[in-house]
Amino acid sequence: MSSANGFVFVCCVLDGNVTARYDQPARRRMTLDEEWCEVSLSVANDPDNFASWEKLIEYSCKGLNKASSRDKIETFRTSYEQFLKKWSFCERYWINYAQLEWQLGNTDRCLLIYRRSLSLIPHSNLIWISYLKLLPLCELEYQNLLAVYREAELRIGLHYHSYEFWRLYLELEENHRGKSIYWFNLLKKIVEIPIYNYSYFFQLLFDEIENLNQDNILLMVTRDDLVKKLKLQHSLEELDLKRINYRDLKSKLKKIYTDAYITTQFKSFELYEYEKGVKLEFYSPQMAKSYQELDNWSRYLQFIVINGDDLQIRQLFHRALVPLCEYPDIWLQFAQYYISSQKIQDAKHVLYKSLLHLRGSNKSVVQLKLVKLELSHRNYLKARDILLYALGESPNNVELLLQLIHVEKYITTDPQQFNEFLVQLVTTQNDTDVALELFKQLPHQRTDAQLRAQLSTTLHDDARYWILTLDDMLITHDVSSVLELYNECVSNNSLHHRDKLVQWHAQHLTRFVPSDYRADCALALGIN
Known part of the structure; x- marks a missing residue:
């Protein structure tokens, strides 16, 4: 807000709608200069302009520190909150917001912002890495840290660029319990994941194999495996770690993990064929994606659906939706995966979530898919509600109108009542082209005398x-x-x-x- 001729300019953002007004001077108000007036008014005049919001955010953070006034800090928070409410997939802004709160000494606020961001973008590699790097500074207990890392593993563990996450995970375990059994099991798990920097972890594993001896062998290999898989002793009862031929043991382990290296390398190269076509990893509003990039993502997802497991498939879909959340195809593809897996509720959840990010005809495509899902389960009233809401936003969408007619057939059992609904729907269209298209698409209803009488007058x-x-x-x-x-x-x-x-x-x-x-x-x- 700013003072102007005894009045106060206020930029309000409520439920994503930005308005500007002049209020009478308040007893308590912020003192902001003309630049603040300019950037806030720019947002008020064009609330969908991303560049204007960026300037607002940049200005609200300028000179922010622990000595800043309460008004300055509240302005910074309000700006970020409203920005992220409108563009919730902007990962870097969530990170910047959290880190600024950290710099202000607000640890609890900082952690809360990270958790909020991960509730909205749970598979963000970028946010998870930033969050995990911060946690050791918060003096959390080992078990609490471990729980967070296990959660992160479910979200980003199969990400092609999850190298840094796995490195931090190994580092956490080594710092707290040394190179424990858990550490070795973690390392053996990592080398089987086809990620970009897979060779780093194989080298780490081979170095550990080279250093094996009777003091640490059981950290990496179980007694059972020493006997049954590696054939180093005849039975568990006879197993004596001092009598093991460690040169033979290392040779066998290197052979096993060399084969694993070849397999992981092949799988990583398979993924790289698609990864090299990924030009944009982060969300950028109003930035059109090329056909080649959209097609590459679609083919990549199809490949993973055929060749990957459920966790890998879900992680990749969520990763793709960050830069492509404004495009309906990926949402629909994700929903179809769930439908094929007989997980209808999960499919609905994906489609309903997409409505927060899609606009116009892109949104209508998803709404029509939702209607078909509801109809397949005979949820006719729910299907009609979806259509009525969709038509409130796109009243001239012929596909939505035709689908509404189709749904109304199921709901209205009285032919006369249905006919009256149809006549009213067609004849009350403000757009002549829409009325004609509906009339054209309804060959069985065109013989209706009442409908013809109405249309022959208006048209x-x-x-x-x-x-x-x-x-x-x-x-x-x-x-x-x-x-x-x-x-x-x-x-x-x-x-x-x-x-x-x-x-x-x-x-x-x-x-x-x-x-x-x-x-x-x-x-x-x-x-x-």
């Missing part, structure tokens, strides 16, 4: 309506009736879209109208 001067009527009459009426109506159309000097009637004349009347009558009609229509 009397539109040739497209009469062409549809003439088409129907060609099937159900004699030629003389068709010619009579056609003659009325020709004589209507107020008729719009006469060119359509010209085309219809050329396609149909030449088949059965006498040549002299055709000539008169052509003259009336202005056809040479």
